[in-house]
Amino acid sequence: MSQLPLVSVICLCYNHARFLRPALDSVLAQTYPNLEVIIVDDCSTDNSVSIIKEYLQAYPQLRFISTGKNVGNTTAFNMGWRASHGQFILDFATDDVLLPERISQQVQQFQQLGPEYGVVYSDAEYISDSSEHLYLHSQKYKPAANGDVFAEVLRRYFICPPTMLARREVFEDLGGYDETLAYEDFDFWVRSARKYKYAYLPTVTTQRRLHQRSLSTGWYRPGNKLLASTLHVCRKAAQLLRTEEERQALAQRLKYEARHAYFSGNFTEAGELLSLLENVAGKQPVLYYLISTLNKHKVDLGFLRRLYQRWRHGR
Incomplete structure (x- = not known):
């Protein structure tokens, strides 16, 4: 064990009582022997x-921190x-579940990589409140990316956040x-993938568990702090661009976010x-010049997004 x-x-809990036992049990069931929980x-x-x-009380090796306030x-x-x-x-949210070989597999992969690799991530199974299978991450978000992924994390969502294992040096x-942000994933990807x-x-x-209290369920609701955080991260990313590919990738992300912000009534963002x-x-492409004009006058076309959601997702 000493050589591993x-x-x-880091098990993060906030009102996860319904899911806490299976989450902690999954950490304790890891086959990897050298853990600090x-x-x-x-x-x-x-x-x-x-x-x-x-x-x-049952597992004295566990450590506990209370934040003192929310x-x-x-x-x-x-x-x-x-x-x-x-x-x-x-980084482990205690409404999710780790499979027993999770940490062993990722540490083994790290041991085959050079120090320039800071993060290993994987596929995941999405489950419901009642732990029923929904779909695999790789079925919905593909293809995955390896190596220098900076442009790719600007362009699109493809990493399932709870699957990541990172070197300590990355966080340092x-x-x-x-x-200052309401969520961490996008900002972490942008800043870490740059180096x-x-x-x-x-x-x-x-x-990964999907339930009504999942952070992402209210992403584009008017006034939601998540969208403001996305805007802040995009501004950070703009300062880190080095290539034309990266510039185009960020532009693609901004088009997506601006569309959804406008059609959900988040006119300021x-x-x-x-x-x-x-x-x-x-310059703004013609479509986005039109959206910009409509947005300035707060023309509410949210019904188009609602129709799309019903057609695309049945809701």
């Missing part, structure tokens, strides 16, 4: 802390990883997650995204 690198699993509770208001205390995912995670000592860091270089390479493991290692698109692309 220490892996720190830190449970961070962000002031849950359900029965989560009582369940955590049961596990702490601080959000980014700050709670930073508290956890900064208290850890592992060579590798796993970045200073952890940006605590480090990514490797894909084409194996299902994780079950849509305007700022369209302005950034003009700066990045040099």
Whole structure:
């Protein structure tokens, strides 16, 4: 065991009482022997802390941190990883489930890669509230990417966040997650992929749970802080561009975000995204000039997005 690198699993809990036992059991069932497990509770208001205390009593090797007040995912995670000592860091939300070989497989892949690789990610199975199979990440988001993925993370969503295992140096270089943001994934990908390479493991290692309280369910609701965070990250990304491919990739992302912001009635964010698109692309394409004009006058065409959602997703 002493020759194996220490892996720190930062278990983030906020009102996950319904899912907490299978989540923690999945960490304890890992075949990888050299683990440091830190449970961070962000002031849950359900029965989560009582369940955590049961596990702490039964498994004294577990460590526990309470945030003291509700601080959000980014700050709670930073508290956890900064208290850890592992060579590798796993950000684990306690509504998800790790498969038993998860950490062993990813550490083994890291041991075959050079130090320029900062992140290993994998395929995942999406499950429902009741743990029923929904679909595989690789079926919906393909193809995966390896190596220098900076342009690709600007262009599109393809990494399932809970499948990532990262070198400690990555978090040290970045200073952890940006605590001003409402969510961490996009910003972490942009900043880490600028310096480090990514490797894909084409194996299902994780079950990601989709439920009504999932962060992404209200992404484009008016006033949602997630969209404002996306805008902030896009501005950061614009300062990191080096090539024409990267510029086009960010422009593609901005078009997508601006469309959805406008058609969901987020007129302020849509305007700022369209302005950034003009700066990045040099000029606004005709369609986006039209959207910009409609957006300035707050012409509500949200019914078109609702019709599309019903056609595309049956809702």
